[in-house]
């Protein structure tokens with residue numbers, strides 16, 4: 382794509398941002414349906430900042446690893462998972478410790494007063510409430526300055542997931558997994574040799590406009606949960622994880638008990654690409670969409686399920702026998718760029734041994750904590 386076309390696209394996006402900014406900038410309404418106050422009241426604080434993070438391990442694809450000038454909520458890509466029960470009221474505080482304007486867009490909310498924060502400038506904070514009436518998994522993301530630059534803030538890592546547990550949800554072992562693209566001006570490409578530098582790379586508008594991500598992160602890093610691939614010839618993808626596995630330590634692996642019900646909250650912030658989600662050696666029940674009180678206007682056994690950009694989905698699966706399964710974006714260009722995770726089915730798995738950052742507070746635990754707070 383030539384530069385004139387990219388400039389034209391950027392200008393077009395700019396106009397959209399300007400047109401919408403008066404609407405998205407303010408948050409004048411605070412009407413909340415009193416009748417829907419059936420659940421507990423919860424509070425969460427998200428802290429926006431800009432910082433460099435490691436997005437690729439040191440491996441043959443990217444010798445030396447890769448650092449990136451990210452934008453983050455609470456210091457990490459992705460931001461933390463927020464869990465509530467259907468009917469709860471969620472109070473959200475957005476604090477901006479960064480240098481530029483940030484904001485929040487919660488897909489779990491309906492109406493600007495529920496879903497949007499409006500602009501929060503450097504050093505400022507804002508608090509608003511959201512009625513979590515619709516069950517399911519939803520994306521939240523930064524909306525930048527009234528949408529102006531939203532594509533860059535999402536590509537830079539400002540996103541996460543909110544889980545609204547359904548009233549009729551069955552107990553299951555639960556996990557939070559977020560995919561996300563990186564467009565890095567300093568990334569010379571796969572197998573390009575050592576392109577680790579002292580300076581971290583930054584957002585590349587040309588790669589973004591051409592839909593050419595350098596990496597597809599899984600919970601903030603390419604191949605974070607994949608030690609190696611290859612049987613006769615082994616290609617290490619995450620040497621640290623491989624060393625951990627060889628030492629018999631599975632702390633940073635997804636672990637499940639054979640036969641137990643597991644539930645995966647899978648989030649695709651994009652900003653551009655679809656996720657074709659599949660478990661190697663597995664089948665899944667898709668609980669995407671929702672009906673009042675339950676998940677499931679789609680509920681069926683499937684091999685691969687599409688998660689569009691700007692969406693999250695709820696997938697249930699059981700892993701019948703011991704062994705290694707792999708969750709992948711079956712788009713092979715995305716797998717090689719980092720969108721995959723190993724799942725180890727072992728009788729040694731326990732209820733709360735999720736890898737750091739992937740644990741989701743359960744419906745029962747949320748209910749128990751709310752009751753303790755009332756008493």
Ligand SMILES: [Cu+2]
Pocket residue numbers: 429452482483484523524525534539
């Ligand atoms: Cu932002």
